[in-house]
């Protein structure tokens with residue numbers, strides 16, 4: 288908004304003044320929506336709140352728990368199904384890649400990104416991690432089963448597998464199950480940079496999910512992400528919570 292000095296302001300015609308009032312009003316509405324988490328947020332106000340909260344990743348130490356709690360507070364006040372950007376994306380969705388989930392990147396800047404994931408019944412994302420990232424997902428519609436694990440220990444066992452004329456170094460670790468839940472419309476799931484950072488998803492019906500990560504995907508966190516094969520028969524404790532898992536550490 289342009290700056291007006293007191294003198295210039297007094298010289299304005301009535302029409303000019305009305306123009307300023309008309310310009311101020313939407314700004315005020317925007318600020319109200321952005322600063323009162325208890326109100327339903329419009330899309331721009333939502334982005335503004337997430338941007339503000341995403342700055343917490345620069346606080347040292349990064350308090351994942353507080354950041355996620357703040358994000359969850361915001362998400363609880365968002366009616367995602369009513370946002371035009373989301374309605375349009377869901378309307379435009381078709382199952383172009385059978386048996387594989389699809390996604391739309393709704394917004395991305397360095398500190399965070401927001402995606403809309405689409406699953407058909409039975410589609411899944413196998414266990415994988417999100418190195419140095421915090422994430423929250425919110426189910427818009429459908430039913431999706433989500434499990435979260437924490438990598439608790441690296442094991443000495445290493446083996447090599449030749450696949451497509453390449454040697455894959457397979458390493459082992461222990462994963463502790465943190466949670467597993469069936470998520471439905473309005474339900475949330477989150478992961479921290481360590482705790483519960485590995486997750487797996489299986490859709491039990493067609494599902495649409497909002498997914499927010501801080502920071503956004505970049506070359507470093509994308510390339511260091513790992514996929515895990517969990518051996519659910521290899522329990523490492525009495526309470527059936529810790530499992531042996533393998534992952535491809537490198538390909539030569």
Ligand SMILES: [Fe+2]
Nearest residue numbers: 415416417486
């Ligand atoms: Fe993920």
